[in-house]
Amino acid sequence: MLRERGCLAGVMAVVIIAGSVHFGGNAGATPAEFHCAQPAGREFERTTPEQAGLDSPLLTEALTFAAERNRSNVQVFRHNCLIGEGPFNDRTGSIAWNVWSVTKSVVSLVAGIAADRGKLDIDAAIGAYLPPGLGDAAHRAITVHNLLTETSGLRVGVVTEGITGVIPIDPFSAVQALAVPFENPPGTVFTYSQRNVDLLAYVIELATGEPLREFAQRELFGPVGIGRGDYYWARDRAGHTYGYAHLMLPPLDLARLGLLVSGGGRWHDRQVISAGYLRRATTPSATDHCYGFLFWTGPGCAENPEFLPPGSYSMSGFGLQHVYVIPGLDLVVVWTGLFGTHTSQGPGGLLQHGVELPHEFFRKLFAAFADGPVPEPGPYVEPPARVNPGDYVDADIALAVFGLGPSAYPGCTVLACLDTPLAPPFSDAPPGCLLQACLGTDPRTPGIR
Numbered sequence: 361m362l363r364e365r366g367c368l369a370g371v372m373a374v375v376i377i378a379g380s381v382h383f384g385g386n387a388g389a390t391p392a393e394f395h396c397a398q399p400a401g402r403e404f405e406r407t408t409p410e411q412a413g414l415d416s417p418l419l420t421e422a423l424t425f426a427a428e429r430n431r432s433n434v435q436v437f438r439h440n441c442l443i444g445e446g447p448f449n450d451r452t453g454s455i456a457w458n459v460w461s462v463t464k465s466v467v468s469l470v471a472g473i474a475a476d477r478g479k480l481d482i483d484a485a486i487g488a489y490l491p492p493g494l495g496d497a498a499h500r501a502i503t504v505h506n507l508l509t510e511t512s513g514l515r516v517g518v519v520t521e522g523i524t525g526v527i528p529i530d531p532f533s534a535v536q537a538l539a540v541p542f543e544n545p546p547g548t549v550f551t552y553s554q555r556n557v558d559l560l561a562y563v564i565e566l567a568t569g570e571p572l573r574e575f576a577q578r579e580l581f582g583p584v585g586i587g588r589g590d591y592y593w594a595r596d597r598a599g600h601t602y603g604y605a606h607l608m609l610p611p612l613d614l615a616r617l618g619l620l621v622s623g624g625g626r627w628h629d630r631q632v633i634s635a636g637y638l639r640r641a642t643t644p645s646a647t648d649h650c651y652g653f654l655f656w657t658g659p660g661c662a663e664n665p666e667f668l669p670p671g672s673y674s675m676s677g678f679g680l681q682h683v684y685v686i687p688g689l690d691l692v693v694v695w696t697g698l699f700g701t702h703t704s705q706g707p708g709g710l711l712q713h714g715v716e717l718p719h720e721f722f723r724k725l726f727a728a729f730a731d732g733p734v735p736e737p738g739p740y741v742e743p744p745a746r747v748n749p750g751d752y753v754d755a756d757i758a759l760a761v762f763g764l765g766p767s768a769y770p771g772c773t774v775l776a777c778l779d780t781p782l783a784p785p786f787s788d789a790p791p792g793c794l795l796q797a798c799l800g801t802d803p804r805t806p807g808i809r
Contacts (some may be wrong), residue, residue: 396441398619398628399585402612403502404442409728413562418693418728419444425724429700429717433457436725437692440619445693451519456591456608456798456808457696460677463593463607464557464677466506466580466617468654470572471564471581472625472637480504480567486559489566494778496609497553506546507560508653509645510553513544515767517754521554523601526795529785531777532598534562536760538771550648554604555656555757558596561603572601575717583632584620586613589807592798597782605678608798608808615694618675618683621694633708642673642685665719667726668738679796680714689733698796705745716740 394412396405409416419436427446433453446551446622459466465497486507488501494500506512514537537555539606561572568575573593579589589615594606620650621642622624625633636709650661655675659668662676671689676682680700683691688755698719719740726734759765763773770776774785790808794799799807 370672373605373754376778382628383680387618390536391621394441395439395507397789398440398623398626399616402585404437405440406617407439407441407443409443412443414438414443414728418724422721422724422728423447426689426695426700426717427700429688430606431695431697431698431700433692433694433696435611435692436617437615437619437622437694439690440623452696453612454590454610456610456793457614458606458608458679458796459614459675459696460605460679462614462675462677462681462683463605464603464654465675465683466607467557467564467572468575469580469617469633470502470576471508471560472561472633472641474564474568474575475637477579479569480564482508484603486563491566494535498542500540502546502559504560504563505560507556507563508641509647510550510556510651510654511547511647512551512556512559513542513546513548514551514553514555514556514758515539515543515584515754516553516555517752517757518552520753520754520758522604523758525554525606527594527603528594528763529774530596530599531782532771533558533596533773534600534751535598535601535769539760539772540757540767550645551653553659557603558600559603561601565600571599571657572603578593580617580632581613584616585625586616587807589805591807592793592805593787597785597788598780599783600602602620602718608793611694611696613681613758614696615692618692622685622687622690623681663715663718665715665722665737667719667734669733672783680717689729693722703745705740707740712745713742716742721767735796748758778786 366387394407409419423444425432425448427448432445433449435442436444471480475482477566482504485501485503490500502512537559540555565572576586590610592608593601595601620632624635625631625638642655642657643652644657645651650658655673656662656664657673658667659672662674664672664674668687671688672686674684679698681696681787701714702716703713725736756765756767760767761774790805791802792798792805
């Protein structure tokens, strides 16, 4: 996500041969009465845009626009029906893609399931789950709720927090978080952090008694039809799953999570995650009107355009990876790609004005609705860029990875960490997986294409 104060600055070129925009068909019902079932197999149930209350040519215009802005995969659902796809979807739908900080929202779902099962107390201090002696009293007093709402109070430098996962040398990310000094009392100030969510992922592992990836597969991914071989979720060198990013998930599977959330946590006859938890997760917290439990909540938050209807929320990741849920319109939009923002302000504009692309896309999408859900918002107006490099970088956090400086945890360096066996740097990536996507047909990753 661009507002997330970035975890990587880089360029990746993806060349895809253009195709055509696709619509489905399912005749015999009006928009008011038609509602598709959740998929029983790999295919989503489809209907035409007109049956869902949209105009096909105008929807095509919105989808084509998104594809021209580096959206490699676009899916639009209304009333649970797939009503439109981007022109590249047939080539990209099954490619495992790094969804970056959308991973945070997935961790929130896993935390909710653990709470529903009675394994995780959201209001408890994390010291209730950490091994004895790990972390000082102040860090152990941080609550699970603080981590879910990004209000731990710890100092942040999101590039330096995340870059050692991008360049995979982190010895033990959660332990590294337990040495970061406080800037605010826990629970008082929202500060977007990467390490917070790595620490949360580790706490969930301790609470459930198993690796996060295994718990997530059995309790979240499996029930909605996501196979263990479909995705890859990277770990630090101590073997613990990253929470802040590095879930490589195909867009077709990402859409399943979007439909699960929009459906109140129910998948067919199974309540995968409680509706009560999801309401809390997608409602603004007391400390920030734009953030719930690792979800961006409301119009004007992150890359949510200002004119989205009230109650809208999103899962948002670096480079403009998104799941948009708009309950008032029974609408879900899922897309992946690499940036696509148009700005006149250079790199600063890219970082600050990521909402430009969603603004123009949703402006076109809403124009396709027969009932005009919002007034015409007009074209995006780019405000001056006000990017502060200090919001991105913290030298102490960078040095801490090497066991140096005030933010280093005693006994934890890139060479060794608390007597925990460490994998070699750069070792935790399946064959064919690069920074952004998993490609190729290596038999060791049979489900990833």
